[in-house]
Amino acid sequence: MPCFYTPNLKKENKKITIIGDEFHHLKNVFRKNIGEKILLTNGNGLLANAEIKNISKKEISVFILKIKEEKISEPKIAVAFALLKNKHDNLIVEKLTELGVKDFFPIFTERTVRKLSKNTVEKFEKAAISAIKQCDNAFLPKIHKTQTLEILINSDLEFQPILALELGKHQTISQIAEDIQKPLCIIIGPEGGFSNNEIEIFRQKEIPSFSLGNHILRAETAAIASVSQLLEYYLKENSEYY
Numbered sequence: 001m002p003c004f005y006t007p008n009l010k011k012e013n014k015k016i017t018i019i020g021d022e023f024h025h026l027k028n029v030f031r032k033n034i035g036e037k038i039l040l041t042n043g044n045g046l047l048a049n050a051e052i053k054n055i056s057k058k059e060i061s062v063f064i065l066k067i068k069e070e071k072i073s074e075p076k077i078a079v080a081f082a083l084l085k086n087k088h089d090n091l092i093v094e095k096l097t098e099l100g101v102k103d104f105f106p107i108f109t110e111r112t113v114r115k116l117s118k119n120t121v122e123k124f125e126k127a128a129i130s131a132i133k134q135c136d137n138a139f140l141p142k143i144h145k146t147q148t149l150e151i152l153i154n155s156d157l158e159f160q161p162i163l164a165l166e167l168g169k170h171q172t173i174s175q176i177a178e179d180i181q182k183p184l185c186i187i188i189g190p191e192g193g194f195s196n197n198e199i200e201i202f203r204q205k206e207i208p209s210f211s212l213g214n215h216i217l218r219a220e221t222a223a224i225a226s227v228s229q230l231l232e233y234y235l236k237e238n239s240e241y242y
Helices: 020-029 085-098 120-134 149-153 173-179 196-204 219-237
Strands: 015-018 037-041 046-055 060-069 077-082 103-108 160-164 184-188
Touching: 015 020, 020 060, 037 060, 077 085, 077 149, 077 219, 085 103, 085 120, 085 219, 103 120, 103 149, 103 184, 149 184, 149 196, 160 219, 173 184, 173 219, 184 219
Parallel strands: 077 103, 077 184, 160 184
Antiparallel strands: 015 060, 037 046, 046 060
């Protein structure tokens, strides 16, 4: 069943009050009643079974029945993606949140067409919240501020950047993961791919590149395929990875 995002949920809570968007969803969309059981997530590792005890005009009070602390998957996966036309990048955030990606880095590249708006990151965050609610996910990923590709690859990241690239012969993503011990950040380019100048920068930085096969993929498809292949490798290496 879908759960409800309650960032103020803590392990010691015996009861909690739900307001705002989640109050609206519970009362007016799902039409929950007093006595019904619901599932809560705080996006920081906690899932809680709760029972509705009171419903007022602006808030819902629930008693916590059971709290479970989930273990975060290791190594973490991050994805850097170019802003896409027609808001297809929202699909990247939604689907990769479902797959367990923990960090997103929206980026500008030389061929990025879409302009940054004031609420771009906020919309990505809403897409991520929606995804964890639908999938009973205890972890809300971090959406980093939008930056240029050059700034990203010159940053002191906890992740090793790796590049999804169509041109030339490359390793598979599993082969790269075998050789690198750090968590990986998959870089996905824009419509039209990376420029020759950007590819040269990747070469100078010795950023490993991988192939997804013989087909040309749309950016959002490449992002989902990359993470899926990397997850397959991690699951083979460690069956407890989730």
